[in-house]
Amino acid sequence: MVKPAFPGLMQDVPLTIPTLLEHAAVNHAGTEVVARMLDGSVYRYTYGDMACRVRQAAHAWQRLGIRQGEVVGTLAWNHHWHMECFYSLPGIGAICHTVNPRLFSEQIVYIINHARDRFLLIDQDFVDTVAQLVDQLTSVEQFIILGSAGCVQVPPELGEVLFYDDLIASESTSIDWPELDERAASGLCYTSGTTGHPKGVLYSHRSTVLHSMAIAQPDNLSLSALDTVMPAAPLYHAQSWGLPYGACMVGSKFVLPGRHLDGQHLLELICDEGVTTGCGVPTVWSLVLEYAEQNDLNLGQLERLLIGGTALPTNIRDRLKVRGVAAVQIWGMTETSPMGTIGRVNRLSSAMLPDEKEQLLLKQGRLPYGVQMRVKLPDGSEAPRDGQSAGDLWVKGPWIASGYLHGDGGAMLDADGFFPTGDVGHIDALGFMKITDRSKDVIKSGGEWISSIDIEDIAANHPAVALAAVVAAYHPRWDERPLLFITLNAGASISESDMLAFLEGKIAKWWTPNAVLIIDEMPMTATGKIRKLTLRERYWRHLAADEQSH
Numbered sequence: 001m002v003k004p005a006f007p008g009l010m011q012d013v014p015l016t017i018p019t020l021l022e023h024a025a026v027n028h029a030g031t032e033v034v035a036r037m038l039d040g041s042v043y044r045y046t047y048g049d050m051a052c053r054v055r056q057a058a059h060a061w062q063r064l065g066i067r068q069g070e071v072v073g074t075l076a077w078n079h080h081w082h083m084e085c086f087y088s089l090p091g092i093g094a095i096c097h098t099v100n101p102r103l104f105s106e107q108i109v110y111i112i113n114h115a116r117d118r119f120l121l122i123d124q125d126f127v128d129t130v131a132q133l134v135d136q137l138t139s140v141e142q143f144i145i146l147g148s149a150g151c152v153q154v155p156p157e158l159g160e161v162l163f164y165d166d167l168i169a170s171e172s173t174s175i176d177w178p179e180l181d182e183r184a185a186s187g188l189c190y191t192s193g194t195t196g197h198p199k200g201v202l203y204s205h206r207s208t209v210l211h212s213m214a215i216a217q218p219d220n221l222s223l224s225a226l227d228t229v230m231p232a233a234p235l236y237h238a239q240s241w242g243l244p245y246g247a248c249m250v251g252s253k254f255v256l257p258g259r260h261l262d263g264q265h266l267l268e269l270i271c272d273e274g275v276t277t278g279c280g281v282p283t284v285w286s287l288v289l290e291y292a293e294q295n296d297l298n299l300g301q302l303e304r305l306l307i308g309g310t311a312l313p314t315n316i317r318d319r320l321k322v323r324g325v326a327a328v329q330i331w332g333m334t335e336t337s338p339m340g341t342i343g344r345v346n347r348l349s350s351a352m353l354p355d356e357k358e359q360l361l362l363k364q365g366r367l368p369y370g371v372q373m374r375v376k377l378p379d380g381s382e383a384p385r386d387g388q389s390a391g392d393l394w395v396k397g398p399w400i401a402s403g404y405l406h407g408d409g410g411a412m413l414d415a416d417g418f419f420p421t422g423d424v425g426h427i428d429a430l431g432f433m434k435i436t437d438r439s440k441d442v443i444k445s446g447g448e449w450i451s452s453i454d455i456e457d458i459a460a461n462h463p464a465v466a467l468a469a470v471v472a473a474y475h476p477r478w479d480e481r482p483l484l485f486i487t488l489n490a491g492a493s494i495s496e497s498d499m500l501a502f503l504e505g506k507i508a509k510w511w512t513p514n515a516v517l518i519i520d521e522m523p524m525t526a527t528g529k530i531r532k533l534t535l536r537e538r539y540w541r542h543l544a545a546d547e548q549s550h
Helices: 017-027 047-063 080-091 105-115 124-136 164-168 205-216 243-250 263-273 282-294 314-322 354-360 452-460 496-503 532-539
Strands: 032-036 042-046 071-075 095-098 119-122 142-145 185-191 199-204 228-231 253-256 277-280 304-307 326-332 339-342 372-376 391-396 419-427 433-438 443-445 448-450 465-475 479-488 515-518
Touching (some): 017 047, 017 205, 032 047, 032 080, 032 263, 042 047, 047 080, 071 080, 071 105, 071 124, 080 185, 080 243, 080 253, 105 185, 105 199, 119 124, 124 142, 185 205, 199 205, 205 243, 228 263, 243 253, 253 263, 263 282, 277 282, 282 304, 282 314, 314 452, 372 419, 433 452, 443 465, 452 465, 452 479, 465 532, 479 532, 496 515
Parallel strands (some): 032 253, 071 095, 095 185, 119 142, 228 253, 228 277, 277 304, 304 326, 479 515
Antiparallel strands (some): 032 042, 326 339, 372 391, 391 419, 443 448
């Protein structure tokens, strides 16, 4: 850091995670935090109560000998225990490492060992899972179960476990938080959106606080003390998009849905708790809409859904709009904390005709303050902002990763400090970015690019289609051609010719998929996205004999 020649006369107060908690404890002490428990019941307490338990947990971690800079793993759902870990562990200078329980066992083992977790906090649901893996977890010395003694039968493979509620019960509810450097690491999430093994993204106190300030702004996620926020994005998925910290900063009521992410349980919480803002991948909200439509139910006080992880399907946007709910598209990744762009109008675009405006908001959005973005063309030059010139997206900012844990992947930044996102897209004259594909998902046919995302969105609008995915398949003449995979809504039917007819006139003729495959179940990733890699690997040679096609 450059030392200023003439520094300002402002106080140098570190931006650390405990300051978020203590602000809420003083200024929003009576605001509720609500959690759906494993048995379906609802647990509720306040930010004041939560702060007391977080301080107790912090004392317990210190008593156990957890040191500053040490990584502590969590294998848990969205509930109050997990939320408390987001504050108590960074509060003493440790690193809260959220492990995705939906990953394959081999990946869970790799991630815990790679992070060198010495302590592992386990949800009651995952006790048996961990027991089967314990011999492979070489770094873990102590297992702590989230709950109190007797809440679950403990397999002997885990040895002498500790129980979270009992561990913190006798600790003091007041604390002098240790002085921390705001650039110290605070949280760790692994991303599987890279080649090879999952890679660790290490957040800092400073990046987390700045990201919280950014997402709360009206032009971004628009969080306030009058909101009730429910993240259907798991706490282990890019820290639930930063909402556990952003909501606490502004004092929003916070609703944690636990493991129950089906349409019925989510809609019950939306209505019963007065949820105004939700976040998650489109598949989750599709379940909520289906349940509401099938049972002729409304969406309570819901005002907006923040949708990311994949492109916003227009049919979900339109079904929400009919019910008075705005679908706000956001783009980001674990490496961007995750907010990168947000689909909200600015002054110029707000004056557009309604249809033009709606088309604009199907793009991934414009940049918030704090994020810089470049589109690099194949020759290394920067693309013009013309809404057409697509290239690789690179980003830079105070909550953007500079590299991966333990140096995995090597040096990531370019000469100007920009990070490669792995996405392909373009930016228009108004500053709105559109993802045209992941670098690994782009289909190159006869030297020309085909966007899988555009085809998927159109196909998903057919009333018979539940989910759609387009991947490249090898073609001996054109190198690659698109395959369209669809799953159907209950009781629906459609033929390949019907689907191709539905696409006709809506896409360029040479974009037309060479085959439409109707499958019973779409392969999904652990974060609710379609696992295109599985489809590509399984069907890569599907068109090998089709030399005359297209």
